[in-house]
Amino acid sequence: MSRWKPDARGRLEKAALELYNHKGFDATTVAEIATRAGLTERTFFRHFADKREVLFPGDSPLAALLADATAAAPVPLPPLAVLAHALAEAAPVFEERANLVRQRQAVIAANPELQERELAKLAALASTLAHALRERGLEATTAALxxxxxxxxxxxxxxxxxxxxxRHTLAQHIRETLDAAGRLTAPDEHAAAPDDVGSTCQERGA
Structure with missing residues (x-):
């Protein structure tokens, strides 16, 4: 069995995600992953330190991409607009691998330990973004928030x-959701003013 077959890493990732979703992450062995991919365990360990690294690769380009996109955003943009730009720039990383990304999320959703690892990864990305915003001159507390x-x-x-x-691309969802976040502190045009509330109560005999 040759270890030099093309796209070994991709085949191992695909095989691992299929097994994780079929058998469960904990019940799947490296030997089973290698066999399903038509490769050897030695080849698996040339690409991944362990089976968890299939889900959380140490060489992910995401952090660097976010930092670079934050730095490259136009200077006049406010912080949330900068983040919208950076996150939208990162969207293709997920969209180009949509099927594998969805399989990965299904595995994580079924395993509390992996969910904790995912939260730690997101916290690290938040730190990356905060540092990049500080590099743009934003005050530390504002950058972190x-x-x-x-x-x-x-x-x-x-x-x-x-x-x-x-429904939408990931980039569109990102922009819509950040727009919604920006409106959280805006006045609600449909909310009644205090005087209007009192008038309404009097009209109802309150």
């Missing part, structure tokens, strides 16, 4: 895209 809002809204947008991929 904006980064946390950005990652939280990304998570909501990502979940919407995963569950309804035909």
């Amino acid at each position: 904006a980064a946390e809002i950005g990652i939280a809204t990304f998570k909501v947008a990502f979940d919407r895209w995963i569950n309804a991929p035909e």
Whole structure:
């Protein structure tokens, strides 16, 4: 069995995700992954340190991509608009691998330990964004808050895209969700003013 077959890493990833979803992450062995991919265990360990790294690769380009996109955003943009730009720039990383991304999320959703690892990954990305915003001259507390809002809204947008991929692209979901976050502190045009509420109560005999 040759270890030099093309796209070994991709085949191992595909085989692992299929097995994780079919048997469960904990019940799947590296030997089973390698066999399903038509490769050897030695080849698996040339690409991944362990079976968890299939889901959380150490060489993911996402953090660097977000940092670079944040730095490259036009200077006049406010913080949330900068984050919308950066996150939208990162969207193709997920969209180009949509089927594998959805399989990965299904595996994580079924395993509490993996969910904790995912939260840690998102926290690391928030730190990356906060640092990039500080590099743009934003005050540290404001940068940290904006980064946390950005990652939280990304998570909501990502979940919407995963569950309804035909509705919008991930980039569109990101922009919509960040727009919604920006409106959270805006006055509600439909809310009654205090005087209006009192008048309404009097009219109803309250």
